[in-house]
Amino acid sequence: MKKVPPFLILLFFFSACARINNSVQKEFGDDSNYFLALQASENGKEDEALRLFKIARKKGSRLIARRSAEALTMLGSVKERVSSSVFLAENYGDDAALALACRELFQHGEFVSIIKLTDKCSLESSKNEIIKYRMQSLAQKKDSRFEAEFFKWFVSRPLSSEHLETYGTYTAYLNEKNRNIDAESEKFQKNLNKRSLLESQLAPVNGNEDDKKSERLAIEPEGGFETLLDALQEAENPEKTIIDYRILVYHRSYIPAFSQIDKIFTTYENRGDEIDNQLLSDIGKATLYGTNDYFASARKFDRMAANLSREKAYYAYFYAARLYDKAGRYPAQTVSRFRSALESTDEPMQFDNCLWYLLNFQLRTSTDDIISTLTKYGSQIHDSEYFDDFFESLSILLLSSHRWQDFFKVWRQTNSNFSDYTAGKYAYISGRLIEEGLAQGTDDLKTRQALEAFTEVLNKPSSLYYKVCAMERLNVSDPELIKSYLFKKGIPNAEIEDRGAGRLLEGYAAFGFPQRLYSEWLANRKNFSIEDSIKVSNFLSKCAENNKDAVYDVQSLRIAARCFESALGETPEELLKLNFPRFYRTFIDKACKDFNLPEYLIYALVRSESFFDAGVTSNAGAMGLTQLMEGTADDEARKLKIGENYDIFDPETNIRMGSHYLASMIERSEGNNELLALYAYNAGLTNVRNWGKRFRNDWAATGRPAHKPVGISMDLFLESLPFAETREYGRKVIAAAAMYAYLYEGKLPGDTVRELMY
Template identity: 30%
Template sequence: MNRALAAERLRAGDYAFVLEAEPDRMGELARLDPAAPFYVALRLLSPRPAASAAAAATVAAAAAVAAAPDAARAEVLFAAAAGRASGLVRREAGLALLSLLLENEAPSAAEATERAARALGIARGLIAEFPDSGEARAKFGSALAAAGEDAAVLKAFGEDGSRAVGDDERGAAFLAAFRGALSGAPAGSTAGSTAGSTAGFTAGSTAGFTAGRIAAKSRALDFFLSGPVGARHRRMYRTVAAMDGALMEEAVDAAIRARLSVFDKSYGDALSLFRRALELRPSLFFEYPEALGDLGKAFQYANGSKDFAGVKEGIALFSRWERELRECPESLRPAAFRIGEADVYRFRLLLYAGRMQRQMTQFEAADRFFFAALPLAPAGEQRDACIWYLLDNALSLSPSSAVALLKKYAPGWSDPSSFADFVDRLCGDLVAAKEWESLLEAFRVLRPVSGPATVARYAYVIGRAVSLGYLAADRPLELLERSGAGVSAIGSSSAAADRSRTAMGFFRIAFEADSASFYYRCLAASRLGENVDPIPAEERLNSFEVTDGETAKGPAGAEIAAVRRIEARAGGEPNGQEGRGGAGGSEGSGGSGGSGGASGRSGEAADFLRGFFDYGCADLALPYAQAMAASMNAAEVAAISSLFAEAGRWGDSIRFASQLQKRPGYRLDRSEMELLYPKPFRSEIEEAAARWNIPAELFYALARTESAFIPDVVSRSGAVGLAQLMPQTGKDVAARIKRQVELRFVEDGPDLADPRTNALLGGWYLSDLIRRFGSPLTALFSYNGGPARVKRWRNAETGLPEDLFLETIPFAETRDYGRKVLAAAAVYGYLYYGKTLERVVADLLPD
């Protein structure tokens, strides 16, 4: 098969000829392109996306890839790419090969030893070629541990793991120190080094062995009971148990297994195990405060009965422990508590007792614990957590009481972002309770400590409350004058003029505060008569530069560009992977992995990412792209986003293009905004919008928010397709309109994965909701939250206009949905339908 045909088949996702070849021939793909084996290997290890009609001839081969990931072929392919490619492909291939060697179980001890030795050689090559790679360093530690090079592990990461970074390194350091201690070998020596066997454990004298077991037990306790636990700890627990299942006493073993159960959110199992540990050794929870925290979580969440028996048990136990610590004279406390540690434990006990009391919705009783805990709280995150519970409890009782506490504690917040959910709920509850004076007071307290989105929201809502006469203008005006907002004195004209002037001052704050978000900025602009232009005139003609023919649109242009890139890489031209051999050309070279970012010459990350599109792996590219985005300039980010779009990966394209919005001070040009707000399925969406008389910009915004234009996506709840329709809703709507429009059906109803059918059904459903509720915004709430629920909410707030009703919706998801769709509709109207942002908002949200 010639190079061009092979490249064409791979790009189309046809891997049949790869699967038909013997595994030991996989390396021949490097003749096509030194980078090709890497991408093909990733494909062989990953489930395939749904086959298109054009690829029907290769469905059987594709299904074979999906059904049985081929580690044997992938291993040969990764080795070929690590040996012949260079740059990021070489690095990533080496890391992927290491993962296969280290994580896949070998069929025999001899093969395990051989694979461990091979992995160590590759890891050494990684470290030598990519010394700054964090992932290469972590893999090196794992390889050392797998090869039984315990002395080298301890030298690299420290006997106590103090120089280890991340779970892989800490796990390697623990295992090396544990084996050394269990064998009785001095720290850092080679005695007892073994690749997982127990042969070295009898080295040394009986006394040394006994001392070693004590030291090994101590290391196990520190590793498993100190700090957070994760998947690495579970693997290490199995390894340790296989070495010496009798090493740890029953209480310790139960506590470790309980912590692992908490990590899995199996709180009932965790509580049963913790109870056994409490019975055998209750002091364990004072030696290891993280275990105490997990015990609190188990009591809090393992509530299997309506009487909260487990929660009450936990409250009683933690209250007793806290009282004993508080009343015990300092001279009689254990040594660990003599320099202030007792207060830290008392704080944890009180905090978790309060959390358990909250679990029973006994907020006033919970407050007693939280108020007692607050003076003992360490500064920073833990103090913020205690304050958050106090504020949230107060809000559960009444919004005005929450504002009273807010005035006391907000100035001392360590991290205001930790309170974002409380601040969000507070605004809605104050509006629902029509406590406008309290809302104004909350804004006064929050403005100095909050981000622009919060300031914009509160300011807009207060402006609306003033303009509607809900809030007298005098106190808001005083606040504006004190803040230097430039509003003229009150009383110089009519009350209506004063009210208007004050409202405009708050709208001005909202307009100028939230420049990063369209929703409140557009609402404020519509009140101020301002024009929101997200693309300033001097920037509207800017466009990103692309290379390799990527300006040629459509499948043909993309295919031409891909062939040119493949030919360039195979021939060692500048836009390839920097030649074939790289540094040394040995199998062992690799790099720091997708999570490690990119370094090296300009454009290297973009070249690496283009390979995913050249070899039919577009569905695997996003995690790598996101990890490398910081090393890419704006033109490269836009170019890769365009490749996602050309591959039909609209959701990935939007997510990756959004990286540009996160860059401080960066202003998007028109082409970049079109990547964030694309127009796929134009004929289907515009046909549905016209047929059911709904604004096209609104329906585009809904589809973007619902499905990111993935036509066959299925949500966790079972909603399908562009407009995310539930199957039963699709059937009901189809029965109503099937005589009016042509729909595609499958055995059990309309084909919701068909873009046109889904758009027609979803468009009719949205138009029907608009007709029933009389408002596009309330229709959007119903689309997300359900018509019956929204009707109940609306009936409770009949006096509020639509924009203020949004603030009162109790479901954060539905509130955010309304904001997102409305803001996206404004952008679509601006980009494609000749409307201003504020005009779209005014059309969809009339007074």
């Protein structure tokens, strides 16, 4: 790709409505046809758009040619759209292209084309939308493959909305088939009577067998009476029984589904087939939530496991374990069956799911058993992030029950495959427990072990919160060290060979289509370089600044945040600033001055509460940038004399009320502590006061010197809070505050953490 010159990049800062000049068109060469086609389409010039899209499809760079091919499926005459849809499917062939093509072809009744294009698709793994169109097309053409393929699709994978949409087509197909069979049946009965009459009439007269055979053939159906009898028996349709059962389980109608289990097994026995895995899973769910006798059902699954292949025995063992668990008095059997299930599968998702259930069961029984299980199976975890919630629950359990040494064992001795987040969390907390003398660690000096733990947090791609906390503990002040810890994560990404995706984004910006940038970035984010993402985020931020459109602010931040979380290697400082922007700066600066608050704290609060989305409303009813409940907003409006007719979604009003409310929480918190005030902002002042009192009493029982203001140190207090939402909120705000102070005030991250924590 040609390097885009500086004057073009400057277009990123202009209005989203800016139109192009000849220099821009010349810079993009053949690719400009795509963007000009978009403009023509917007202006209602369909013929011109068609012409330009066709040129771009032929001459444009890879991704722009594809987008042109996609656009052509929705323009022109029916014949042109059909032709373009077939072209898209045949030339690109992936699920996204095939789904778009089938969608368009189906609208125009091109069922034969859909069948041909999808002949090689997998019923077990291709996109469900594609298979839906294939099934509907087969039914429309009365293709003999329909019933068998529909059944296989229905039983080989988890049900989806596409399955349910196509079920009506299936039943209509069967009803028509049965009507034909009913008509043949009536004809069969009449002909059978006529045949009997012929037999009685013809035989005595002349006994001419050739004449009798001729008369008989005239009234027999094609294929003979035996073929018709077979068709009548098939009208019972055992496949539909299985399909209907799956739908019952999908809709969580577990009690009626449970009553049908024996019938399902009988159906498979009569078919002479081994029961499908998805059916075994459904039977397990129906039993788990539909039975009244968990123990008897568990025993039944035990017996079932002995007669199944290893692959299928997994389901029997897994649900036997869960049924023994629900029976309530059989912990040994529960653990045993979970372990049998783990030994019966080679599928990563099944293994992780089973281990997750086993570990969560052991949260209710024994932390020693958890450590034993992690020691045996923890290194085999496949999707480490799947276990983050378990390790969060385990952390709370171990800290609240003073099992500090066990916390260290989980981190250092089980060899578990932690996610980056959990690894950083357990390393940091273990270091702090060693520092506080709560965990012994190994035989090395306490200080050395703590230093090693904090250094591990900084040298690995752990969460930003634990990084800034580790910087505080290690007193990191060297500018280059801080940059290396904040701006580098893991091994750099491989160089992206195809810059076509970035070229497309640059074109959207230069030709005035900002509304397309975010969706395109989401669709292709794995193909963008970090430089591409920074350009897009920066451009959207400038669009919002010039057009006063908050939608672009939020999109800019989302791109920067996702890019920062996933990027490896060197992170440009510009990306950090885009990830921690200062939107609504005028309003925030004024509120902070009026209520004597540090700016970094309000920026961190707004980012954590609403992600700078001025129009957002939470599930609990909190509204606007600072997420105020209606009652709180009314109180603040009275105190600030804003008046009754305020707009809670107005950024200036919302920021002013939220800042004043936080300032009042600080005044009412123990020791005017800003961090406790933030917890109160999230969970309520009464809850925070009760937590502080409980922790002071609990810590006093240890006989160790007390920390202010809650007895235990503030970082361990945060990790022990009973509300998961407040724990996560605290981490977000502290990390964001440290970054805002560092990026815009030149303050060391450790200093900001120290001000908030100690």
